[in-house]
Amino acid sequence: MxxxxxxxxxxxxxxxxxxxxxxxxxxxxxxxHFHKPLVDKYSYAMNDKLQRNVNDGIIKHFDYDAIVTGTSLSENFKASQFDSLFGTNCIKVPFSGGTYKEIHDRLETALEKNQNIKVILWSIDGNYVFFDKxxxxxxxxxxxxxxxxxNPLNDVxxxxxxxxxxxxxxxxxxxxKRNNLQPGIINFDDYSNWNNQYVFGKNAVFPFGYTFEGYGEPQHMTENEKENLLESIHQNLTSLPLQYPDVRFLYYIPPYSAAWWAEKVSSGEICKQLEAEKILIFELLNVGNIELYGFDNDFEMTTDLNNYKDKIHYGQWISSDILISMSNGEKRLTLDNYMSYLDSINNYYSSFDFNSLNNQVDLEDDHAMEAEAAIEYEPVDDPITFDEIEDKIELNNAQISEEKYNDQSVITCKGRLERISTSDVQPDTFIYNDSYIGLKFKIDDISKYNTLLFYGRKTHGNGQPTVCVYDEKGAVQALLARSYSEIDDNWNQYYLDVHDVTGAVTIILNGGYIDSTGDPESEFQFCGIKLQ
Amino acid sequence: MIFNSYIFIFCFFPIFTIGYFLISKLNLKAGNWFIIIASLVLYGYHNLLSLAWLAGSILFTYLFSVLITKKPSKGKLFLVISVSANVLLLIAFKIPGFFEVKADNIESFFMPLALSFITFSQIAYLVNVYKKSIKNYGLQEYLLYVTYFPKLLMGPITEPGDLIDQFYKKKKKKPDIKHIVAGLRLMSFGLFKKVILADTFAKAVNWGFVNPSVLSSADIVLVMLCYTFEIYFDFSGYSDMAIGLSMILNINLPINFNSPYKSTSIQDFWKRWHISLTSFLTKYVYIPLGGNRKGTFRTYINILIVFLVSGFWHGSNWTFVLWGVLHGLLMIYDRYAYKFRQKLSDLFTWICTFISINILWLLFRAESIKQWWTMLGVMIKCESTALSQELVSIFELSEIRLLLNTFFKEDLLSTLHLLYPQIFIIAAFIICLVPKNAYETKKDRSVAGAVLAALALVFGILGMVGESTFIYQNF
Structure with a gap:
């Protein structure tokens, strides 16, 4: 019993x-996996580590008519920009390291489940051409x-x-509540976007410097490699466009940096690579609904290592550039121009002085490139400048200097804040709740602006910029923070993305050190503050 | 198919158990064939090549066991041929590992699953047939003995007579609720030991051996302790599951672990750790060599040979051989210094034994003797005593974080975070040293026991994703 x-x-x-x-x-x-997210009730985690877990659910259950996909090189695309350029309602489902086969399989599922798909954007990585199909x-x-x-059984x-x-x-x-999570999901602009997690430039690409190793013995494709590539193209890249002729397939070959091409030249594999790309491009161009774009001949872009965090990964501003070019039909490859495209790459890198990469200036603020792109591509009708709202600005431990930079007022912030370095109170909370060293102003409705731009430089000690946008409840909606150790006394342009922020906000630009251990004479200067 | 997989727990075992009792009710022999087929399915589930090897090996060994019986005049010759063939095959599969120590190279060699366990079982059978200490069994009996799935992959290594006869007793062919309860209890705790305890310790150990150059002295001590607990919870967890599952089928398997970390000497340790292996080596290696009957020196040599065999049996790397030799030397010391040891306090001998076992487990886990030596050097120098944050964070299990996050303030969490490894190690010590082992308490029928066993099963099931393998599965 x-x-x-x-x-x-x-x-x-x-x-x-x-x-x-x-x-x-x-x-x-x-x-x-089973249904649409309950976005009104719960928060859902979506990030680069969960791509393989959540992308399938996004593909199967979301409402959309376009897909932005590809490898890590597609992760920085902004879905909102894609939609505004192509008139779609897209999902972004990147697969970091996703091969032709993997992404083909996911797109096959998408096209089976969703009859409304009109456009698919896919980054066709050139370094995957020799993988097995x-x-x-x-x-x-x-x-x-x-x-x-x-198989429902293995859902266990x-x-x-x-x-x-x-x-x-x-x-x-x-x-x-405790974790400050709001119901809903991250937007597709920010999903898996790694742009702000890395530094860019020559020192990131070549941390130990670079010396060109000379020209290698030319390598060529074997018959087996040609056969495998053709099989891979037919199985993974052209089968879906042929099966779905009404869907517009936007393929592009992501631009790898000159550092990547340097390796190909020194190993002699550049010929082999271009032979493979020739086969790839020819086969793709023979399918009517594939539009293929190539950016490897944009040498101004590929030879400027400030665009790259390593040999192949470029910053968000290049992703934006790519979308704009594609929407305008620029850089499109055709049966008439693709040979000259490949020849130009071969000719350019065959005579390029790769050692010159080593002498490039590594821009101090990586986001300067992004700022330039933002200025160029995200203009708004009615930008706000510092001079226009000077009377509404509150200064604290800061003053408007007599000096000018680019004919614009310079605000000098001096001092440090007595925050204990081991404190749980984060610097952004500290400057909101206590005091700040810099300037503060309010904006009634920030919805119409996309970016906060400014110039800045450290002039003494531990001066560094901490710029926060707070909503009415004091929660941080956007943050830019740079460490004094990464910056010097040259003027740099900084950029803070605020396009997601809505409603009334308070903006604080703090230039002092927010730690009691720092130099009490720390100094930082702001200039050219602009909301656009 | 391994025990800690959804397909085994939710599908294979329930269907098999019901089918086995139903078929056995109709026909006892048919029930036994059902066990054999199920065992072969389980063995070949992931690896058909291993199944082919198993079939060949079984037929070869069975053929020779028949020859030994049929032609007793040449029995010794047939015994030598068949045992040698089994041993040589074992050596042949293991030798490449001694020269290619990198894990990725080892993987490129084909190694039949549970080769070492199956070889020892077959040798035991042949010797028993030759000595006529078991009946003249037929093919079905032999197949049952070698392939019986609860013990097929990782033991316990059983004596043929003890196991085979149980399959032919009619009273064992009906479900027995007492055995079912005891079996479920053992199986649940075994699964918990493997999935929650061993696999958490394993993460810390793996991290340590992936980053050996960055380990501080404190890291190495922690990694060493973690491996000591990992290997125990892993293997004893498996053994508990094997014994428990078999108990549900009314077949008794011998106890394999008896709280080994309570040992106060290496001699004591080997009476408590992997008991079935110690019994096998004693019976089939130590005693045939003369045991302790040929003088002290020969006894010591015999002990050393036994542990050399044990080291070689455990793996294809010189680390295992040295591990065996060092255990052998410590066994010899234990015998030599027996009277002296009696004068020491139990606590002191326990500490010495536990430290020795730990240091030797570190060798067992190391990728090379050089790596072990380097790690010992760093540990002894005690130059850096801080634990690596990454290592500490491995112990921050999400359920514990959730629990603390719900009931405590955040600053307490950040303090506790640093103590997670210590909490885990202390908990492991308590589990290993304080309660009676699960086998001893198999008759427990308390409500609390039922609740604990059910929760262990639930946590075990939730932790099974990824189906981590057992350490001894590779032996």
Missing amino acids: KSKKWLIIYTSITVIFLSVIGSMVIYYDPYM DYVLDDRYEYPDYLYDD NYIFNHDVVFDKMLPTVYSM
Whole structure:
């Protein structure tokens, strides 16, 4: 009898717990595998580490008529820019390291599930041309195959999954307030966008300097490689366009930096690479609904390492540039021009002085490039400048200097704030709640502006810019912070993206050091403050 | 297919168990064939090549066992041929590993699953047939003995007579609620040990061995302790599951672990750790060599040979051989200094034993003897005593973070964060040293026991994603 009772208790507890957990996972569905996200009630995590987990759900359950996809080189695209240029309602589903095969399979699912798709943008990476047609970089990920197949039984891996339950579901569902989470999902502009996580420029691409190793013995494609490439193209790149002739496939070959081409030249593989691209381009151009674009001949871009964080990954401003070019039909490859495109690459890099890359100036503020792009591509009708709102600006421990930069007023901020370095209060909260060293102003409605631009420079000690945009409740909606150790006394342009921020806001530009251990005479100057 | 997988827990085992009892009710022998087929399915689930090897090896060994019986005059010759063939095959598969120590190279060699366990089982069978200490079994009996799935992949290594006869007892062919309860209990705690405890320690150990050059002295101590607990929870977790599953089928398997970290000497340790292996080596290697009957010096040599075999059996790397030799030397010391040890306090001998075991486990896990030596050097120098943040964060399990996050303030969390490894290690010590082991308490029928076992099963099931393999599965 004791055994029977034991068995009943044991079985009941197991069944009840597993049923409750399973039901909760199915209801909340953190990977959006079973249904659309409950965006009115819960917050959903989406980031580069979860791409393989959530992209399938996005593809299957969201409402959209266009897809932006590709490798890590597609992660910095802004969906809003794509939509405004192409008149679509797109989803961005990047697959970092995603091979032709992997992305083909995901697009196949998308096209099967969604009949409304009009446009697909796909970055066709040139360094994947020699991969086997079925190769998937699954060694980099614990691939959640159970989410992708049609077998409902193996969904048990998702429903009874420790990480899903304790890491993704319960903390989000029960601790939203505590963790400052809002219901909803991240927008597709910011999803997997890594632009602000890296530094760009020569020192990032070549941390230990660079010396050109000379010209290698020319390498050529073998017959096997040609055969494999053709099979890969037909299986992964042209089969879907042929099957869905009404869908517009925008393919582009992402521009790799001159540093990448330097490797190809020194190893002698440049010939082989261009032979492969010749086959690739020719095969793609023979399909009517594929529009192919190539940017590797934009040498001004590829030889400026300030555009790159490593040999192939370029900044967000280049992604923006690419979208604009494609929407204007620029850089489009055709059967008439593709040979001259390939020849120009070969000719240019065959005679390029790669050692000159080593002498490039690494721009101090990577985002200067981004700022330039923002100025050029995101103009608004009625920008605000410092001079226009000078009377509304409150200065604290700061003063307008007599000197000018580019004929604009310079505000000098001096001092440090007595925040204890081990304090849990973050600098952005500290300057809002206590005091600041710099300037503060309010904007009634920031919705019509996209960027906050300004120039800045450190003039003494630990001076550094900490610029925050706060909403009416004091929550930080946008933040730009640079460390004094990364900057010097040259003027640099800085850029803060505020296009997502709405409503009335308070903006603080703090130039003092926010730590009691810093130099009390620390100084930083702001100039050319502009909201546009 | 491994025990800590959804397909095994939700599908294979329940279907098999119901099918087994139903078929056995109709026909006892048919029930036994059902076990054999299920065992082969489980073995070949991921690796058909291993299945082909197993079939060949079984048929070869069975053929020779028949020859030994049929032609007793040439029995010794047949025994030598068949045992040598099994041993040589084991050596042949293991030798490449001694010369290609990199893991990726080892993977390129084909190694049948559970080769070492199966080889020892077959040798035990042949020797028993030759000595006529078991009946003249048929093919079904032999297949049952070698392939019985609860013990096929990682033991316990059983004596043929003890196991085979149980399959032919009618009273064992009906479900017995007492056995089911005891089996479920053992299986649940075994799964918890493997999935929650061993796999968490494993993450810390793997991190340590991926980043050996950045480890501080404190990191190495922590990694070493973690491996000591990982290997115990991993292997004893498996053994508990194997014994528990078998218990549900009314087949008793021998106990394999008896709280080994309570040992106060290396001699004591080997009576408590992997008991079935120690028994096998004693019976089939130590005693045939003369055991302790040929004088003290020969006894010591025999001990050393046994541990050399044990080291070689464990893996294809010189680290395992040295690990075996050092354990052998410590065993010899234990015998030599027996009277002296009796005068020491239990606490002192326990500390010495535990430290020795730890240092030798570090060797067991190291990729080379040089790496082990370097790590020991860094540890002893005690130059840097801070724990690496990355190592500490491995112990921050999401369920613990969630629990603390719900009930405590954030500043407490950041303080506790640094203590997670210590909390884990202390918990592991308590589990290993304080309670009776799960096998000893198998008759527990308390409500609290039922609740704990059910929660262990639920947590175990949730932690199974990724289906981590068992350490001893590679032996």
